[in-house]
Amino acid sequence: MDINVTRGEGKLQHVVEAGPHKLIADAPSQYGGDDAGFTPHDLLAASLGACTALTLNMYAKRKEIDLQKVDVKVEHADKDGAYVFHRKLTFHGNLTDEQKTSLLGIADKCPIHKILSGEIKIVTEAV
Missing domain, CATH: 3.30.300.20 (K homology (KH) domain)
Known part of the structure; x- marks a missing residue:
């Protein structure tokens, strides 16, 4: 199964997809992200x-x-x-x-x- 990572809506946010499953990856605010998901x-x-x-x-x-x-x-x-x-x-x-x-x-x-x-x-x- 492929993992696809595409740009999300936040400053550094990305959407990680594996088949039908999705999660949000982000950076903490101290590194310029919105802390909206997993690092x-x-x-x-x-x-x-x-x-x-x-x-x-x-x-x-x-x-x-x-x-x-x-x-x-x-x-x-x-x-x-x-x-x-x-x-x-x-x-x-x-x-x-x-x-x-x-x-x-x-x-x-x-x-x-x-x-x-x-x-x-x-x-x-x-x-």
Whole structure:
């Protein structure tokens, strides 16, 4: 699926489209935007959080683990020359310590985690 990004109505606002889905990306007012939507960094952190939650729920269902829901909080910022994602997971359900440990390991196997932890190449062309 292609992602299309087109100019929105605000000073720096853009509309991000993926198939029938749309969201607004913008910059905070301190950077000249209207703070009307997600920042690009927020979108990246949201991708990690959403992928983690989906992966954990699929795994728990397949393994018949009583994970009723998982809350994922992702804090993100530049720190000491690196961009750091700090992911905090809250498991809900009747889980053993062994199951919680297993779920923590599975969190690192979500596709977005793998992408962000691996080598990334970006190809840019003008059309």
